[in-house]
Amino acid sequence: MGVKEKRAKYREEFRQEILDAARELFINEGYENFSMRKLAEKIGYSATTIYLYFKNKDDLLLAICEEFFGKFSARLNHIRTVSRDPVETLRQAFLYLMDFGLKKPYQYKLIFFTKSVYGSREELVKTESMARATFIVFKEIVQDCIDAGQIKHMEAAVIVDILVAASHGVITKNLYCANFLKERSGIVARTMVDVLLRGLQK
Amino acid sequence: MGVKEKRAKYREEFRQEILDAARELFINEGYENFSMRKLAEKIGYSATTIYLYFKNKDDLLLAICEEFFGKFSARLNHIRTVSRDPVETLRQAFLYLMDFGLKKPYQYKLIFFTKSVYGSREELVKTESMARATFIVFKEIVQDCIDAGQIKHMEAAVIVDILVAASHGVITKNLYCANFLKERSGIVARTMVDVLLRGLQK
């Protein structure tokens, strides 16, 4: 390995080190209370050094989102290959998203409700991203159900939107609504899934 | 009117003036970009003067939320007295919430996804608030449907949670998801309502 490559590798390693610390800080403190200065202290460098590896605070967040969507789309692909019944696959995919949110609400919030890190829709569609890949797998899972004639015939993307929105909603209520009983969130989530899939079936 | 009352009245008027300016600023700039200093400039006073009328930034937000929930619960009560069919009443209540979100997403975000201004559940239940009043009316509307035997028999609060969560979800997708087609948000909202009510019916 040449010197150039070696340096590039160390650079990559350091970048990842920053990213790991950033993820932890983002999740523990939330986007608001995260700060470049705290992150700098955590990694033992000055705040401005971070800017040599990431454009800015939101660029850090984008990298974290891409990490997440990478794992998420892989998981969806796995579910799809293992499970046989289309509707059961869809249910599992849906539940996987919602369970993640119930288990790690602050991480879920960070990824889904913090900033539009992917820019406009045009930008998202143009540049390839793990976020887009995830959406596409999800849509395929829905399309399988439609093709099997098991759910109502409508645009797959609309159904994906509805299911993801439902998950988002349960988690936002969990996060923000004082009146929402945490002990009931499991019930609400499962009922939501049942009611939606029931309503979608022919 | 005595001098004391007069002064109290002027105080109340000024407080409302600040609140009106704050609402506008909060909605136009979002919670992040709202600042006490900007608000101060807008009303032509120094930043610290605001602290004579509101405890802090979040106290301003709480006042704005209470204003909203006051109008919202009144609207729900109105719908309830006008409409006759229980499920139709529920559908209208649900749609009213979601349409508000589609029309004014930033205001919706401000009220529902910004901070837990009402503190913990214990605090919410203890102190009376318009937010709690709204929840109670919503629950009564659902209970009417259950009592009429038109939807599945389950805890009314769970159904309220599901419906409100569904609305929240559609709006969050609208706000944060780059992949979400704005032109489709109307369709997604209406389909969500239909699918949920269909799934909830016996």
Next chain:
DNA sequence: AATTTTTAAATTACGCCGTTAATAATATTC
């Protein structure tokens, strides 16, 4: 009416923040 007391407002200040510009230290290349 003059003086004391209360109230309202502004100024100053503290410790944060994201980020840029300028500078120093280190490594690489010639």
Next chain:
DNA sequence: GAATATTATTAACGGCGTAATTTAAAAATT
């Protein structure tokens, strides 16, 4: 070993929420 490129630091700008202090105005008391 000198010149160049890279990496890191320090200093600084303009912003933030808000507490403490100080000034100005109004009201109450004498």
